[in-house]
Amino acid sequence: MNTLTPTYRWLAAALLSMGVALPAQAQEDPIKVGILHSLSGTMAISESTLKDTMLMLIEQQNEAGGLLGRQLEPVVVDPASNWPLFAEKARELLAQEKVDVIFGNWTSVSRKSVLPVVEELNGLLFYPVQYEGEESSENVFYTGAAPNQQAIPAVNYLMNNVGVERWVLAGTDYVYPRTTNKILEAYLKDHGVADEDIMINYTPFGHSDWQNIVSDIKRFGSEGKKTAVVSTINGDANVPFYRELGNQGIDAADIPVVAFSVGEQELSGIDTAPLVGHLAAWNYFMSVDNDANYDFIDAWIDYTGDEMSVTNDPMEAHYIGFNMWLEAVRKAGTPDVDAVKDAIIGVTVPNLTGGYAAMMPNHHITKPVLIGEIQDNGQFSVVWETPSTVAGDAWSDYLEGSRDLISDWRKPMECGNYNVVEASCGGGVEAQ
Amino acid sequence: MRITRCLTLWLLLCALMLALLGSAQAQQDDPGKPLLEALASASYAAKSDAIDAIVASGDSRSRAWLEALNDGKLQQNKQTGQFVVVLANRGRNWPVEDALSGEPLGEMSRRELDRIGINNALRGQLRSTLAVLDLYVDNPDARLQAANDLLGQVDAGMVAPLEAVRDQEPSEAVQERLTEALAIYRLEQGDAQAIETLSGSLHPEARAALNGAAASDDPALAAQAKKALDGIEQTLKINRGFETLYFGLSLGSVLVLAAIGLAITFGVMGVINMAHGELIMLGAYTSWGMQQLLPGQPGLAVILSIPAGFLVAGLAGVAIERCVIQFLKGRPLETLLATFGVSLILQQLVRTLVSPLNRTVITPEWMSGSLVINDALSLTLNRLYVLGFALLVFAALMLVMRRTRLGLEVRAVTQNRAMARSMGIRATRVDMLTFGLGAGVAGLAGVALAQLTNVGPNLGQSYIIDSFMVVVFGGVGNLWGTLVAGMSLGVINQVLEPWAGAVLAKIIVLVFIILFIQKRPRGLFPQKGRAAEG
Known part of the structure; x- marks a missing residue:
């Protein structure tokens, strides 16, 4: 039956084993990046562009050699503008797909729905949209603006x-x-x-x-x-x-x-x-008017193939968040969540407006404000901009109950709502 | 600063004439260059002075410069420092011309150009500067607009020239405006006689001036101003009443348009069509598509999209009827679920094929702005057109139902299907055409809504509930009921809104309808006789 001579059989076996071994070595399980943005339903209008932004950034990074010598692999899910589904999809990303980080959400209510899941399964979430503040989670990084x-x-x-x-x-x-x-x-x-x-x-x-x-x-x-x-x-x-x-x-x-x-x-x-x-x-x-910005715009236009496509603030927030995460992983030497969480505080990357964004201990970042x-x-x-960048404040100074709270996720405090009056963590009333 | 600006404006006018007579300046040491360079400075205060300097220079090109600056189209090449006027600023490369010589320079990338930025304060300065210049143009509408812009902007330096202009002004309306503008200035200076001129004026600037006078230290002046204000307040109240009525009718016309197609499919045929909103959406997208086909002609596109929207939505309706609804006859719950599924499919189809983003539908010139009745009451034109369109569609539909063979057959089939069939009417064909007609009318609603709201995949969802509400309230199966119900719900909503706020007003209207349906389950105009039993 077998027509191959022993030599050929040996060679074929060697080739086969190499064929299996070679890609395995090169791919050495890629780092998985979860993307949790609605691609259907009412929020698709805003969120689908953010998904494309993330895919573009990941593609660029892979062309530049990946991260820690490994490739990045995007995992896209569609929570369909359905708030409870956001929690389910986040669980799917963390528990089944075992992603190392999630970039996602737009509305506050979807973030609130994902929050317990990310905290329970110890994930990382980068949230790119301006929001109302009054929140600071150990597992969430807020790259959009606080009030x-x-x-x-x-x-x-x-x-x-x-x-x-x-x-x-x-x-x-x-x-x-x-x-x-x-x-x-x-x-x-x-x-x-x-x-x-x-x-x-x-x-x-x-x-x-x-x-x-x-x-x-x-x-x-x-x-x-x-x-x-x-x-x-x-x-x-x-x-x-x-x-x-x-x-x-x-x-x-x-x-x-x-x-x-x-x-x-x-x-x-x-x-x-x-x-x-x-x-x-x-x-x-x-x-x-800034070269980094023009490069980003050109890349985006090339990626979408639409000469008229526009960029916006949450896209820049993802750009900053993604680069911060890359930097933190390089610093920690591993995409492991706990290591990255500690490494990312203090990481500084360029933004697209000609300045730098730094990750603060309260998981918010510094941003210039432009009118x-x-x-x-x-x-x-x-027509106007702040003279320097402004650090995001998780707890507003103008609300009763919230003005006494601070957030600092560095050791030894490691607390998102430390009450400076009562000197205790988790103290203080949730702002109404 | 204002005084100098106005004096310099005079200089500019004289110089403009001189420049027309004289020849063009030499290109080498163009005096315009330092003027524009001053504009390119970073601080807004310096820019304001630079604008005054341009006006004072009397350069014949200054008007074009100021207009380009006002539009944000005066820009500077970053490398060469050359000043250019951008002719079109969309996309990455923009066609430009030299600001000094007016020569076309081909295209420049937006990367190379630096816009000379202005803010709202400078925009105001430019506007009043250009307004004074506009008082001398031939077009009376432009002069009236210019005079309007000057209300509340007059200062000491302008009084004498403005009075001279007013005395030579042929148009009475412009004259009146200028008198008013001058009276506002005089009242600000404490002249009690000006109150008489202003006492009939409804313009907010006049009211602001009177308010200022009423709070002044001079008791006689204050009392007089107060009296004038009270008179104005009375007129304003009446105007406000008309305004609310118009708002109500306009909202009502939107409701009628959205619901009238449903009044046929649900009201006459009894099909619960949850995809009705998406048929409206298809009409709106047709309107957008037509504008893509006819770039630069939004007016023609709007007119052509009326038949096109009807056809597209109508054909989609026929397809839905053939593929889904005809198999579910007499099973309302299943029809509801199936058409809900169809609505989701259509939404996602648009998201995938067109884009999840909203599309821009340009409002043609003749549909934007408002019809000014007086200073306190103006009717927005786009809504006025939609109101007229809604009434037209309604009338056309009544004609079809009452006067055509199709209408006769529809009524026959809905009243007694078996009997109609035995008389030789092809009931299934009538069903298909009726549904197509209702869907087509929904498409027309979409074309109209495209002028008022977003054109996006979610457009339909916001109208489906309202549409059912109107049809049920008006009485199922009665087109007149739909018209009256839509209009009255619109008016009720707009009367309540200033009192209760938008959220509460909606809730109150909903509660009212629920209570009403409890009392009269068949709506405002119930069907009578044997048809009601079917």
Whole structure:
């Protein structure tokens, strides 16, 4: 039956064993990177680009030789904008796929749903979106802005540089706008703004009929004092809101609107000609004039193959977070979670705006705060920025119960909510 | 600073004429270059002075420079320091022309260019500067706009020139505006006579000036201003009433548009179609697709997308009816689940094929802005068109149902299927066409909604609940009911909203409908007679 001579048989066996052995040696189980972003459902609009950003960064890293001589392997799951499913998918990533790190989430509620899973299974989560603060977990790294890195500097800019005296705080009715507006209201009152000069308005998700609210804002702003709108209106509701602003003739020179959730990607779905001059506060704008940024944009355009594709703030947050994680793994010499967790504190990497981002002991990072005005091409032009970077504050200084808390994950404290008054960890009331 | 600016504006005007007579400057030592270089300085205060210097220079190109600066299109090449005007600023490479000579320079990468940035304060300065220049153009609308921009911006240096302009102004409206602008200035200076001019004005700047006077130390002036303000307040209240009514009708027209297709598929045929929202979405995407096919002609695209949206959504509707619904006749629960599945499939299809991101639908020129009735009441044009469109669609649909053979057959089949079939009507074909008609109308709603809200995969979801609400409230099977229900829900919602807030207003409306349905289960206009039994 067998036609091979003994020599050939021996050679074939050797070749076979080499064939098995060679790739095994080269691949020596890759480092797995979990990507937990919704690719379907309502949040796909924002999150699917972040998945692509991560895939691009991983591809670039692999071309540059991988990490610790090993390749990176992305593991993509789709939590479908379904909050409980986020927890299940995180469990799948950590328990079955055994990923070394997870980059993911957008909404606060999805992060809250993933949090117990990541803590229980001791994973690593990099969260790239600006959020309401009041949280610090041992296993989560917050690469987006805390309120003191976005909302407070924006209000300062309006107060000091624009001379705003009357404030409309408009937001979508959920946890991020409510907490942010609570902080802002306390902050404004601290700075001598009277009750009748603050108007607060909440609207449901996806609100599309803004006629009455915009006309209210117009009336509120026509009392003689300089008025501004601080908008925490979420995603989809912004298009009809800005359209109504434009149509009712509210000009940015009269009543500027500063938004915390509107970036380049949201603007790509709006005709921005009537919106020129309205503001947004972020830590990154695509228009920032910097070579690192242009390289990132070019790589992104090449990756997507779409000449018109835009970059935005959460993408930069992933860029920073990914580089920090790489650096920490190199420093620790292993992707092991506990080692990386300790190694990453103090790691400093360049950001895309010409500065550096450092990981602080409270798992937040340092960021510059930029105020940009909307241009007619859907981009922002920076009109103001903080003189230096601002470190993220997990616990707001303007909320009762939260101002006494600090977070420090270094040894020996290792506590996310240390109460300096009671001198105990886990002390203090959760801020309402 | 303002005074000097206005004086310099005069200089500019004189110089403009001189420049028209004179010849172009030599290219070598262009006097424009240092002016633009001053603009490129980092601080906004220095830029403000540079703008004044440009105006004072009287250079014939200054208007073009200021406009380009205002649009963010005046830029500087980083390497050569050359000033350019960007002609189109999308994508990576932008066509530019030389700011000094006006020569086209081909394309430059956005990496090479440095924009001369402005902020809102500078934008205001530029606007009033350009407004004064606009007072001298031939187009009366532009002059009126310029006069509007000057309200509350007048200062001492401008009074004499403005009065001269006003006396020569042919258009009465512009004259009135200028008088008002001057009166605001005079009132700010404490002139009580100005109050009379302003007492009929509804403009916020006039009100702000009166508010300021009412708080002044002079008791006579304050009392007079207060009286004028009270009069204005009365007029404002009436205007506010009209405004709320308009808001309500406009919201109502959106509800009617979204629901009227469902009034046919659910109301007349009795099919619970959860994919109705996605048919609306298809219409909206057709509107977007049409704009992609006809770049630069948004107006034509909107008009063409009306029949196209109807066809696309209608054909999708026919396909859904053929593939799914006809097999589930008389099984409402299964129809509900199956069409819900169809809705998810359609959403994900759009996400995969087009993009998960929202698409921009450009509003054509004639649909943006508002129709100004007076200073306190203006009707937004896009919503006005949608209101008219909703009424048109409704009328057309009534015609189809009442006057055409298809309408007759539809009514026959829904009233008594067996009898209609025995009279030779092909019931299955009628079912298909009816569903197609309802779906097509949903597509029309999508075309209209594309002008008001997001065009994205989630568009449909936000309207499905509202649509069912309107149809049930109006009375199943009655098109008039849908119209009245949609409009009245819109008005109720907008009346409640300023009192209760958007979230609570929605809840109150929902509770109201639930209570109403308890009392009258068949809605506002219940069907009567034998048809109601079927």
